[in-house]
Amino acid sequence: MTAPAPAPFRAVYRAFLGAYGPQHWWPGDGPFAVMVGAVLTQNTAWVNVERALANLARAGCLSAEAIVGLPAPRLAELLRPSGYFNVKAGRLQELCAWLLARGGLAALAALATSRLRRELLAVKGIGPETAADILLFAFERPVFVIDAYTRRVFGRLGLVDPGADYEDLRRVFESALGRRVAVMNEYHALIVRHGKDVCRTRPRCGACCLARRRPAREG
């Protein structure tokens, strides 16, 4: 896939930031809580993830050691509000077991991004989007997160093929935005915000009206 011009991607970013302001995703939660949240938010509304995170915190189980040490049914019970609780209990324990086996967060932070990404993807339950979430928001690596909103919004804008391979889409955004972690962080959050506020409630919103110079016509 040839790299498109970066200007439209930057224009959309400016438009969304102007419309919605900074989204403050995962501010100051710490890398471990971000990793846990990245698993719990799989196909789940964030408000429900927060309930499960609060359960873990109340139970004193917001650490890799505690999560690995919990019986799976007990962990699942704490995760219940986030949905898919049996599945996520297993995934969380896999992730935490890997984290401990690799020597903890500091050891992982010393790895090159490509290596860290490969290892994350080898953990059962960590797919490309969750790995990207963890790399960007927990380890502050310049890895763009592609999700369903990204495909929908930028597909409507005609900037990408919404059915394109995940890696191809990721490279398109990364080449357009440069290696700026703060921009990638904010951009992903803004895309989600726009997708929720506009594209979902107004399926024919005019191909993401905020990003267009002129309103798109219906049809």
Next chain:
DNA sequence: TACCAGGAGAAAA
């Protein structure tokens, strides 16, 4: 009542 949410893996075709 039906649909959606900050996906991923297994099974089936």
Next chain:
DNA sequence: TTTTCTCATGGT
């Protein structure tokens, strides 16, 4: 290799 199914709670 690609598509479909399953996992599940909570809000709208």
